[in-house]
Amino acid sequence: MLRHQPRVDLVIAPGYRYALPGGLLDAERPTRVFSFLRRAGLVLRGRLHRPHPASFAELRAAHDDDYLERLQRPGALTHVVGFNIPDRAEQELLAVEREMTGGTLLAARLALASRGIAVNVGGGFHHAHRDRGGGFCIFNDVAVAIRAQRAAGFGGRILVVDLDLHDGDGTRSIFADDPTVHTYSVHNQNWNDRPAIEATVLPLGPGVDDARYLETLAATLPPLFERFRPELVVYLCGADPAADDALGDWQVSAAGLLERDRMVTGLARRRHLPLVVTLAGGYGDNSWRYFARFLSWLLYGRVLEPPTTADLIVDRFRDLMHSFPVGELRGTVEEEPLLTEADLGGGQGLASPETRLLGFYSLSGLELALERLGHMARLRELGFASPQVEFDLGASGQTLRIFGSRGRRELLLELRLRRDRRSIPGEELLAVDWLLLQNPRGRFTPTRPALPGQTYPGLGMLRETMAALLLICDRLQLSGLIVTPSHFHAVAQARSQMSFLDPRAEGLFRSFRKALQPLALGEATRAASDGRLRNAETGVPVRWIPTPMILPVTAALRQRLDSSEYERAAADSELELRLEELSAAGPPASGRAAAPAEEEGVP
Incomplete structure (x- = not known):
């Protein structure tokens, strides 16, 4: 625990979302971190800040004009992300990284003003060079922030501690000739060998565990603080060294990552140095949890264990669903019907066709729920401008389908449900007999090839879909889900x-x-x-x-x-x-x- 809890400011915006095909990047990572902190009561009024996107004047301080101009052309981000993405997705990614770069700019200003800690719940784009991007990094937010502080009159020495799994090659190249900025990077392998006046470059190879990682940091980082004597520290606390990272090749535990974070923070705070923290790398659904643990310790003084990703999604959806009047989901209003059953022939032995999914949800009620839970917005982000929801409630089963648009019959979701009273005696379950989630416009990539049974890549919405099904169980008082x-x-x-x-x-x-x-x-x-x-x-x-x-x-x-x-x-x-x-x-x-x-x- 820190002896005295420092002031900690948080920087985040609603636009902090990546929406790339392939599923390696969790689009909701910053949002999940913030949701956890808010639920834990750790977000304080006056300590939460929304950034503006970095201006082109600010970007030009760290990037060439030719590069910034090339970014406006279709296909410019293919090299950055490693595969072709639609033009709309390129524009959205550019906007997200500009906003996150603005977040690091703001965090640097806040940390210097308070002499405390400022956290950008995003950023850490360390592979971006002055004249090119790479590794999902378009703009080097750390370099932009440092140059902005230089322009504002801050002349002190700056230490960049980059503990993402991958080499901080872009940041090092931008400051290669600057003796006032030291770039320290511990990573699996070097991305380039360009020398720098002030740099520590420590490639450790694959398979690194807690002991080797922490020993390396303890042997090299404290002496660097003593020798270089920084006046501002920027920390990229990547989660990709974690053993369960989807792209990583190290075996560092959650405890090891937290000990690393405490070490860096302690070295800065014992010297009363302003500290800027950025999210940096981390791939897969669990990467947000490492950052959340660190921030809970920063804000609270001890570690709060985050929920699983699935539990976090369910809790968020449950909060939303509890705000829905039951009548909205059933598609009913508290009024007398204009026509009675007798008027429609219901009293003459005619069977009434099923009109509600599982006997409860009307089509309009389910559409409303999908809209409020964010499912439809997510589909629109993927390029499906007008998703269409349909029911098939025939004798073969109760099926929900979502198509990409009214005109193009691109099937995105197909879900067949039933109530199950046989699998567990005395319990009623929600049975999922069929679930298909696919993106007909997506492409498989070398890092995410086709799996057996896949015709198209997935939508990246499986957890959200399962969470919604759990809420159906809640609403209908079913004991669980069977698949x-x-x-x-x-x-x-x-x-x-x-x-x-x-x-x-x-x-x-x-x-x-x-x-x-x-x-x-x-x-x-x-x-x-x-x-x-x-x-x-x-x-x-x-x-x-x-x-x-x-x-x-x-x-x-x-x-x-x-x-x-x-x-x-x-x-x-x-x-x-x-x-x-x-x-x-x-x-x-x-x-x-x-x-x-x-x-x-x-x-």
């Missing part, structure tokens, strides 16, 4: 939030996961389904068989799935199987799933 994923990759992605109905399936999944750990997700899915894994004791090929998974809503169902009896059965099943990959094996000769024996599958 049977078709492919192993879907199981692996869902497992962090869902449990298997049968504990033996949990044990089998653990065995599959252990054996397939070295493989990429797509290859692991193919190996799980085509007989490339065998029982180590019997030699019998083993395939993954789709099996039901549960997301509990009620405490009683959650307790059942968390019980010691469930864990004991899962552990017993895990011990029955020893899976090993066959280097050159195909499907079993019979061509059938190798699970007829009870030990090989889940009945």
Whole structure:
């Protein structure tokens, strides 16, 4: 804990959202951090600031005119993001990074004025050079902020501590000839070898763990503070060194990252130095949680553990849904009907067709809910200007579909639901018999190739969709959600939030996961389904068989799935199987799933 809690200002704007295809960048990362802090009561009046986008005059202080002009041309960001994106998405990305760059500008002004800490809940675009961008970085916000403070009269020495997983090459190149700015970067590998007058460049290679990371920092950073004697510190606290980062190759734990953050903060605060903090890198749905832990410590003096991403989404949606009058969702108003059932022939033996999803939601009520929860706005951000919602409530099942527009029948979402009273005696569940989320205009990328069963890339809205389904369970007083994923990759992605109905399936999944750990997700899915894994004791090929998974809503169902009896059965099943990959094996000769024996599958 800091001896005296410093003043901490937060900088964020509603426009702090990335919306890129592929799903590596969590578009809601800054928003999730802020939502967590607000719910924890850590956002203080007078300490929250909204930035203006950086002006071109400010950008020109760190970037060439030719580069800024090239950015206005279609396709200019292909090199920056690594793949082609639509022109509209390019313009939105330019606007977001300009606003976040303005956030770092504002944070620098606030920190120098208060002699405290100012946090931009965004920014950290350290791969942007004076004449080019790269690695999702268009404008070098740190360089722009430093140049702005120089223009405002601040002449002190500045230390940039860059602890993103990747090399801070752009910032180092911009200040290569400036002896008053030291760029310190600990990363996995160098992005360029250009020397700088004041720089510490420490490439550690892959596989770095807590011990090596923290030892490196402890051996090099305190002496640098003593020698260079900075008067302003800018800290890029990237979350991509984390072991679960979607792009990272290090194995640093949450505790290790927090210890790193405390070390940097302590070095600055013990010297009463103003400190600017930026979000920097972090990929995947959980990256926001590392920054949230750090900020809770900065603001509160001790660490508050953030909820899971799924729980955060559900809580936010639940707040919104509780504000909806039930009549809006049902599409009803408290008025006498203009026509009675008898007027319509209802009293003459004519069956009334189903008009409500699950007997509750009208089409207009569900459209309103999707609009208020932000689903429709997200689809519009992806380029689908007029999403259309349709019901099919026939005898084959109750299906919700969303198309991209009225004219172009681009299917974005298809969801088939029913009430399930059979899977768990005494419990009523919401069964998802089919769920498709796809972007027909998206493209697969080298970092996000097609997975088995995919025709188009996903929408990046699975968590939000599952959260909305949980709210349906809330509204209809159902015990939970039951799903049977078709492919192993879907199981692996869902497992962090869902449990298997049968504990033996949990044990089998653990065995599959252990054996397939070295493989990429797509290859692991193919190996799980085509007989490339065998029982180590019997030699019998083993395939993954789709099996039901549960997301509990009620405490009683959650307790059942968390019980010691469930864990004991899962552990017993895990011990029955020893899976090993066959280097050159195909499907079993019979061509059938190798699970007829009870030990090989889940009945």
